[in-house]
Amino acid sequence: MNFDSIWSNFLSDIKDELSSLAFKTWFEETKLLKIENSKAYIIVPMPIHKKHLTDNYSSLIVERLNNITGSNCELVFLLNEEIEELVPKTENIVENKNEIENTEELNEVAQSNLKPQYTFDNFVVGNSNKFAHAAALSVAENPGKMYNPLFLYGESGLGKTHLMHAIGNYIVKNSTKKVLYVTSEQFIQDFIKTNRKDDLETNFNYVEFFKNKYRNIDVLIIDDIQFLGGATKTQREFFHTFNNLYNDSKQIIISSDRSPNDLKVLEDRLRTRFTWGLEVNIFPPDFELRSEIVRKKIISEGLENEIPDDVIEYIASNTGTNVRQLEGAITRLVAYSSMMGSAEINLDLAVEALKDSISRGIGEKNDVHRIQKIVSEYFQISVEDIRSKKRSSNISFPRQIAMYLCRVMTNESFPHIGIEFGGKDHSTVMHSVEKIENEIKVNKDLANIIEKLKKDIGLV
Ligand code: ADP
Ligand code: MG
Numbered sequence: 001m002n003f004d005s006i007w008s009n010f011l012s013d014i015k016d017e018l019s020s021l022a023f024k025t026w027f028e029e030t031k032l033l034k035i036e037n038s039k040a041y042i043i044v045p046m047p048i049h050k051k052h053l054t055d056n057y058s059s060l061i062v063e064r065l066n067n068i069t070g071s072n073c074e075l076v077f078l079l080n081e082e083i084e085e086l087v088p089k090t091e092n093i094v095e096n097k098n099e100i101e102n103t104e105e106l107n108e109v110a111q112s113n114l115k116p117q118y119t120f121d122n123f124v125v126g127n128s129n130k131f132a133h134a135a136a137l138s139v140a141e142n143p144g145k146m147y148n149p150l151f152l153y154g155e156s157g158l159g160k161t162h163l164m165h166a167i168g169n170y171i172v173k174n175s176t177k178k179v180l181y182v183t184s185e186q187f188i189q190d191f192i193k194t195n196r197k198d199d200l201e202t203n204f205n206y207v208e209f210f211k212n213k214y215r216n217i218d219v220l221i222i223d224d225i226q227f228l229g230g231a232t233k234t235q236r237e238f239f240h241t242f243n244n245l246y247n248d249s250k251q252i253i254i255s256s257d258r259s260p261n262d263l264k265v266l267e268d269r270l271r272t273r274f275t276w277g278l279e280v281n282i283f284p285p286d287f288e289l290r291s292e293i294v295r296k297k298i299i300s301e302g303l304e305n306e307i308p309d310d311v312i313e314y315i316a317s318n319t320g321t322n323v324r325q326l327e328g329a330i331t332r333l334v335a336y337s338s339m340m341g342s343a344e345i346n347l348d349l350a351v352e353a354l355k356d357s358i359s360r361g362i363g364e365k366n367d368v369h370r371i372q373k374i375v376s377e378y379f380q381i382s383v384e385d386i387r388s389k390k391r392s393s394n395i396s397f398p399r400q401i402a403m404y405l406c407r408v409m410t411n412e413s414f415p416h417i418g419i420e421f422g423g424k425d426h427s428t429v430m431h432s433v434e435k436i437e438n439e440i441k442v443n444k445d446l447a448n449i450i451e452k453l454k455k456d457i458g459l460v
Contacts, residue, residue: 003032003033003034004031004032005037006032006035006065006068006069006260007030007031007032008219009068010032010064010065010068011027011028011030012315013064013067013068014027014060014061014064015027015237017060017109017194019408021120021121021137022137022141022454025133025134025137026049026052026053026056026057028042028060029044029045030042030043030049030053031043032046033078033083035069036074037075038071038072038073038074038076039074039075039076040061040065040073040074040076040077040331041078042061042076042078043077043078043079043080043083044077044078045077045079045080046130046131046134046209047079048131048134048138049077049133049134049144050077050079050160051138052134052138052146053077054072054075055077055142055341056141056142057144058075061075061153062075062191064095067227084304092151092378098202102297103460111180112168112172112178112179112180112181113181113182114165114168114169114181114182115165115170116169118161118162118163118165118166118169119165119166119169119170120133120136120137120166120170122296123159123162123163123166124289124292124293124296125289126285126286126288126289126292127159127283127286127288127289128158128282128283128285128286128289129146129159129281129282129283129285129289131281132152132154132159132163132280132282133163134147135147135150135152135278135280135361136150136152136163136164136166136167136280137167137170137250139167140166140170140171141170143171143175143218143219143250143251144195144218144219144249144250144251144338145249146278147277147278147319148246148249148251148252148276148277149242149246149252149253149254149273149274149276149277150251150252150253150254150277150278150280151250151254151255151256151259151260151274151275151277151278151279151280152253152254152255152256152280152282153256153257153258153259153279153280153282154257154281154282154283154284155257155284155322156257156324157286157323157324157325158282158283158285158321158322158323159254159282159430160255160271160282161223162224162312163282164181164221164223164253164255165181165221166244167219167221167253168181168184168219168221169219171219171251174417177218177219178216178217178218179217179218179221179261180213180214180217180219180220180221181221181222182220182221182222182223182225183222183223183224183227183429184222184223184225184226184227184228185216185224185227187222187228187234188227188228188234189231190209190210190213190214191208191210191212191231191234191237192207192234194206194210195206213244214241215241215245216245217245218250218251218252218322219248219250219251219253220241220245220250220251220252221253221254222238222252222253222254222255223255224255224256224257225254225256225263225266226256226257226258226263226265226266228265228266229244229263229265229266230265232267232392234267235270236267237265238270239267239269239270239357242257242270242273243273246273246276248272252277254274258274259279259281260274260275260279262274270409275417283377284292284321284322284370284373284374285321286456287316287317287452287455287456287458290316290317290319290321290323290458291312291313291316291324293316293323293326294326294330295312296310297326297327297330298330301330301334307333307345308345308346308347310347311333311345311346311347311350312352313353314329314350315329315333315350316458317356317455317458318354318358319358319458321370322457325357326352328357329354329357330443332348332353332354332357333345333349333353333354335355336349337353367406367409367410367412367457368406368410368412368416368417368420369420370457371402371405371406371409371457372386372387372402372420372421374453374456374457375398375401375402375405375453376398376402378398378449378452378453379394379397380397381394381395381398386398386399386402387420387421387422388422389423389424399421399432400432400433400435400436401436401449401450401453402421403417403421403429403432403436403447404433404434404436404437404450405450405453405454405457406420407429407433408433409457411455413424413426414429414430414433415429417429434438436450
């Protein structure tokens, strides 16, 4: 049996049946390893695919495979790294569940506070955010059923708010569920009003209003929960709201600039609840994703033909890793070129237009931290380790690389870099930088790694 051709038949078969978003997210990167003893072994890219495909698509997959192969199979989902230990596992066997939500009516977008411009369609997916994207889509397709709450966290400007609106918009479009998006500041404001006396003239009851607004919904999206810190009474109220919705299997989606564990400003019992569902970290985009975002944004502005590749690369390399700043750079460039009456946008013009914002980006206070993070991720060690005094070579070599990058890519002094790396002496830092410098000259692999890291760091 040729499993590749079975699978490509299968994929083209179901492609027509799913939205292109669902197909791309859940099926495009799958592969059929083999069919053996009535078991179909399907390779999936991430753990989240196992659950999502099992819960949502198993009967469809079984049926379509049956059409092609003429027999019914059990499905076994595997990650690439699990292929070696391939002993048929019972936990991967699929139960037949048929639960496809099928409700058509649209909801009032206005009351939901959703911004229609933030959708899955215009969210660009790359390595740093593909897990967050898949988790968000999974929740959007099954509100209240898959991961509750969904807790998205990461630095500012990485797309958390965008993804949350995308979930909300998707749900509103595909079901009759009632969605409410609020920032935690709005929640605080609404709660504070409940302490007011009822408005006798208009007969307005704020407590009723609050209850209606927050309990009478199917999906609550609350953005930047870290700002709830300090407001103790409001936290208490949020705790009740959370419990109420949660017990009714209503979907709750929360974002924050840090993980529940690091949200020390919130009460423990709230933080614990936030870990009941799925916590997803969204990371800064690497060079490749930044370029793709710039390219897509340019197309969406209708400027595709006017901006050449070297300009895209220039923006993606020089504007840091915050997507909001990337967008700002594009806007500035477009505005500058029209102000100058330039017919074409070329590299010279881009350099001129962006010179202020780009020189500001370099030498930012947190560049050392960003370099430490990116190098640690690349070598799969922890940031704590790279900043520690540990001497094992799997840690000290990445540390030397990170120190070298800090030296050549920021304006930090040797002593300062030493402080950031576990309190090292400035001569140790100098020695490490020299060592890497010399090694790059003779070791092409290392030179390539350094090039890639520089691009990911985004200051070259
Ligand atoms: P956060 O809430 O994490 O601070 P936002 O969701 O507000 O970030 O994102 C900042 C801006 O960058 C928004 O305009 C958003 O549309 C855009 N953006 C972020 N990530 C992406 C992405 N992957 N694809 C397209 N646009 C993005
Ligand atoms: Mg935000």
